[in-house]
Amino acid sequence: MKGKNVKGRTGPGGMDAEHICGIMGEAPTQPRWNGAVQPSLYGDEYLNGIASVQRRSLHIPATLHRKLSILAGASNGKVTLEGFINHLVSRHLEEYRETAEMILEESLPGRT
Helix, strand or coil, rough: CCCCCCCEEHHHHHHHHHHHHHHHHHCCCCCCCCCCCCCCHHHHHHHHCCCCCCCCCCCCCCHHHHHHHHHHHHHCCCCCHHHHHHHHHHHHHHHCCHHHHHHHHHHHCCCC
């Protein structure tokens, strides 16, 4: 892992960043298709919002925010940026479900 102040950084449950990166470096549980996706399929998958349950602040760099806003805007007002990001994160966690569960188990032993 590279970047400012990365050395010695620990994640949830005291795991170091390198250990988490090692686990996350595994292949996804569902194979990715690296080709282009038809815009209608992309819209069906990502441009259907998820209702917000709780509001918290999260910093997103301006360049990434702009790209995400443009993509969410492709829904013609049917999806908020928040709903779009929630869906992306939910899909990521589902795709890497086994890996995420391993990290959570190490971080929160005995969780239910």
